[in-house]
Amino acid sequence: MADKHLSTQFDAELSGISNRVLEMGGLVESQLAQAMAALSNFSSETAAQVIAREELVNRMELEIDRDLSGVIARRQPTARDLRLLIAVSKTIANLERVGDEAARIARTVDKLINAGVSTRLRQPVADLAYEAELATASLRKSLDAFARLDTARALEVLKQDDQIDQEFDGLLRKLITYMMEDPRTISASIDLVFVAKAIERVGDHAKNLAEVIIYVVKGTDVRHASMEAVENAVR
Amino acid sequence: MADKHLSTQFDAELSGISNRVLEMGGLVESQLAQAMAALSNFSSETAAQVIAREELVNRMELEIDRDLSGVIARRQPTARDLRLLIAVSKTIANLERVGDEAARIARTVDKLINAGVSTRLRQPVADLAYEAELATASLRKSLDAFARLDTARALEVLKQDDQIDQEFDGLLRKLITYMMEDPRTISASIDLVFVAKAIERVGDHAKNLAEVIIYVVKGTDVRHASMEAVENAVR
Numbered sequence: 001m002a003d004k005h006l007s008t009q010f011d012a013e014l015s016g017i018s019n020r021v022l023e024m025g026g027l028v029e030s031q032l033a034q035a036m037a038a039l040s041n042f043s044s045e046t047a048a049q050v051i052a053r054e055e056l057v058n059r060m061e062l063e064i065d066r067d068l069s070g071v072i073a074r075r076q077p078t079a080r081d082l083r084l085l086i087a088v089s090k091t092i093a094n095l096e097r098v099g100d101e102a103a104r105i106a107r108t109v110d111k112l113i114n115a116g117v118s119t120r121l122r123q124p125v126a127d128l129a130y131e132a133e134l135a136t137a138s139l140r141k142s143l144d145a146f147a148r149l150d151t152a153r154a155l156e157v158l159k160q161d162d163q164i165d166q167e168f169d170g171l172l173r174k175l176i177t178y179m180m181e182d183p184r185t186i187s188a189s190i191d192l193v194f195v196a197k198a199i200e201r202v203g204d205h206a207k208n209l210a211e212v213i214i215y216v217v218k219g220t221d222v223r224h225a226s227m228e229a230v231e232n233a234v235r
Numbered sequence: 236m237a238d239k240h241l242s243t244q245f246d247a248e249l250s251g252i253s254n255r256v257l258e259m260g261g262l263v264e265s266q267l268a269q270a271m272a273a274l275s276n277f278s279s280e281t282a283a284q285v286i287a288r289e290e291l292v293n294r295m296e297l298e299i300d301r302d303l304s305g306v307i308a309r310r311q312p313t314a315r316d317l318r319l320l321i322a323v324s325k326t327i328a329n330l331e332r333v334g335d336e337a338a339r340i341a342r343t344v345d346k347l348i349n350a351g352v353s354t355r356l357r358q359p360v361a362d363l364a365y366e367a368e369l370a371t372a373s374l375r376k377s378l379d380a381f382a383r384l385d386t387a388r389a390l391e392v393l394k395q396d397d398q399i400d401q402e403f404d405g406l407l408r409k410l411i412t413y414m415m416e417d418p419r420t421i422s423a424s425i426d427l428v429f430v431a432k433a434i435e436r437v438g439d440h441a442k443n444l445a446e447v448i449i450y451v452v453k454g455t456d457v458r459h460a461s462m463e464a465v466e467n468a469v470r
Binding site: 055058059061062065066069072073076079082083086089090093172176179180183186187190193194197221223224 | 290293294296297300301304307308311314317318321324325328407411414415418421422425428429432456458459
C-alpha cells in the first residue's frame with residue numbers, strides 16, 4: 001500500500017486530531033489516578049472532582065468524533081488514512097470508557113464513605129492500588145504506542161494483560177475471604193469487587209487500543225488472535 | 236444531505252452487509268438465551284455449546300469488519316453511507332461484546348456446577364432470568380430498529396435501559412442479603428453478581444446500538460444526551 005498524502009493540509013488535520021486524542025488520553029489517565037487517590041484517602045472531595053470532569057471526557061469524545069466525520073467527508077482518504085481515522089474513532093470510544101470506569105470508582109468512594117466502613121477496608125484498598133498501577137501503566141504505554149505508532153510497545157501491552165487479570169483474580173479471592181471472615185463487610189467488599197473489575201476493564205481498554213494500533217500500522221486485525229499470531233503480525 | 240447511491244451494486248453490497256449484521260445479531264441473541272438456559276438448568280452441556288460458539292461470533296465480527304473496509308476502500312461512500320458503514324462497525328463491536336457476556340455467563344455455570352451449590356441458588360437464579368428477559372427484549376428491539384432504521388424503536392430501547400439498571404440494583408441487594416444470611420454462599424453469590432452485571436451490560440450494548448441507529452438516520456450524536464434531547468432529535 002504505497003499511499004502518500006497529497007495534501008499537507010490534510011496531514012495537519014490528521015496530526016491535530018491525533019494530538020487531541022492524546023490530550024483526551026492524558027485526561028482519562030489523570031481521572032483514573034485521581035479516582036484511585038480518592039479511594040486511598042477516602043476523600044469525597046477528590047471523588048467529586050473526578051465525577052465533575054466525566055462530562056468533559058464525554059464532550060471530548062463527541063467533538064473528536066465529529067471532527068473525524070468532517071475530515072472523512074471533506075477529504076477522500078486513502079485506505080491507510082481511512083484505517084487511521086476509523087482507528088481513532090475506536091480509540092476515543094475506549095478512552096471514554098476508561099473515563100467511565102474512573103467515574104464509577106469515584107462514585108463508589110462516596111458510597112463507601114457514607115457507609116462508614118473506611119477503616120475496616122484499608123488493606124483491600126491498598127491491594128487495589130497495585131492492580132490500578134498495572135492498569136495505568138498499560139494505558140500509558142498504549143497511548144505512547146499510539147503517539148509513535150509503535151507496534152512493539154503495543155505488543156507489550158497485549159502481553160501484560162494477563163498479569164492484570166491475575167491480579168484481579170487474586171483480589172477477588174481475598175475479598176471473598178474478608179466477607180466470609182466478617183459478614184458485616186459484605187456490602188462494602190462487593191463495592192470493592194466492582195472497583196477491581198473497573199480497573200481490570202481499564203486494562204482491557206488499553207489492550208483494545210494496542211490492537212487498534214497494530215491494525216493501523218500493519219493492516220492485520222489481531223483481535224481474538226493467539227499471542228503467536230500477534231507476534232508474527234508485528235514482526 | 237441529498238445523497239443518492241449512484242450504484243445499485245453498492246446498494247447490494249450495503250444490504251448484504253446489513254443482513255450479515257442481523258445474522259450476527261440473531262446468533263448472539265441465541266447465545267444469550269442458551270447461556271441463561273444453561274444457568275437455569277445448571278447444564279454444563281448447554282454451557283459448553285455457548286462457549287464453543289463464541290469463536291464463531293468473533294469470526295463474524297472480523298469478517299464483517301473486513302468486508303466493511305473493503306467496501307470503503309473500493310467505493311467512495313458519500314457522507315451518509317460512510318456514516319452507515321462506520322455505524323455498522325460500531326454495531327458489530329457491540330454485538331461481539333454481547334457474545335462475550337453470554338460466554339462469560341456460560342463459564343460461570345460451569346464454575347457453579349463444580350462448586351456444587353446449585354440447589355441453594357434456585358431463587359436468585361430465577362430472579363436473574365427476569366433481568367435477562369428485559370435485556371434480551373432490548374437487544375431484539377434494537378436489532379429490529381437496525382433492520383428498519385427505525386428511530387422510534389431505537390428510542391424505546393433507550394427509555395427501557397433504566398428498568399434493566401433498576402433490576403440489576405435490586406438483584407444486587409438480594410444477593411447481598413443471601414450472602415449475609417448464609418456466608419457459605421458468598422463465593423457462588425459473587426459469581427451471580429457478575430452474571431447480573433453481564434446481563435446489565437447486554438442492556439448497555441443494546442442502548443449503544445440504538446444510539447448508533449439514531450445517529451445514522453438523523454445525523455445527531457445522542458450519546459451522553461438527556462432523554463429530552465434524544466426525543467427532540469428523533470422527532
